[in-house]
Amino acid sequence: MVDSLWLVIALLLLAVESVVLVLLLTLRQETPRADARETRTEYLQPNYNEVAGFRLAAYPDNEIIIPQRYWLIEREVAEVDFVIVPGRAMSLRAARSGAMREPVNLTVNGYERSEQYEIDGLTVTQKQNAGRYTSVSWTRDGFDYILYSQKPEMNMISGLAVPFIVNARAEEA
Template identity: 60%
Template sequence: MMDSLWFVIVLVLLAVVSVALVLVLVLRREELHGGRETRTEYLQPNYGQTGGFRVASTPNNEIIIPYRYWLIEGCVSEIDYNIVPGRRMSLRTAKQGQMLYPAGFFDLAFEDVQQYEIDGITVTQRQNAGRITGISWARDGYEYLLYSMQPEMNMVVGLAVEFVTNTRAEPVV
């Protein structure tokens, strides 16, 4: 009788410790993600007073059409694009070391991660077939992330040269 009582007590203690450990891990993960982003919409990608920079040039043609400009958390620019025919993608720009990645960007391991050069710039491509895909690069003290949550096959990679060669950010004083 006494042995079974100790056995039950040990099981209850193990259950309590397990639940506490799971809660700590879950709450810590939520803390790292931080919840929803604070976004401010702009009429053009000039975030001078708040962000201290502007996106001076980006692709803009009959296939790549910017339609919305955001400043996220006061430090990251996001330009949303319509890609003809009927696709969407976004370009994030931030000062070096201040990039904020979209929610869920690193939740799943990417099936394909590659690095290559475009116009002398090292580009990192992260891809999951039919799911989030992105390319990132850095130039002149700024980081860039071009991504799509539901891309067409090779859409982001196909537009990489256009964005890497034509996108520039600069400080605003």
Template identity: 60%
Template structure:
């Protein structure tokens, strides 16, 4: 009788310790997860009242179709694009030194990083085969990041020229 009582007590103690361990692991995992971005959707990329700037020009064509404008954390703009046929791409802009990169952007080392000039602007291109690819540059005190989470082969390189040459951010007046 005493042996079975100790056996039951041991099982209960093991159950309590197991539950406590699982709770600690879950709570610790939640602490290390980054917080979600605060996003506000806009009809046009004019963030003058909140962020102090607007996207004055960006490429639009039958292949490059903007469909949504955001302001992230009240300081970074993002315009989401449909790239025909069936791909997506985003353009982020921010005052120099305030850029926020997408979640997981630097999580994996990029397989290919290159720098080259487009229209007198130094561009940094980062690529991973079949995963996130980007082009970033700085102009007139603003940072630009054109990226795709699931690009087609050479999609970023092909679109870098129209975005670098035709995208301008200016202070709101």
């Protein structure tokens, strides 16, 4: 009799545990983690028409600014990685206005300095941490852009912002 009582208690506890587990799994709201890695797909060209409905139609490409890799992030943000001669790197992101995702590593600790100025008739926002992350952002023709570098040289972004802002263009499919 005592053995059957223990068996019933064990089964009841197992049933309660199962119900709690099912409730936790079904009622849990999925929230994106700030440190979650982005889903990236590499492309041979910056043409994301089939997935995202737009392409990068123009961007700097010369002997100093050399496009290296083309990405689509989370199926909505285009990114081009550039080699800046000699031996530096920058990336350009473009997305429809309101869909931009700032690189997580740029925003984790905030920025020490932020300023706005005008280039080519556009309001440009530059944010930076001394000697570390720097970004320049602007909006043109329904697309948001971010030019950033994780290890910039002094004034590198400021010096190269103009060719990117003047020449970078995304367009609908």
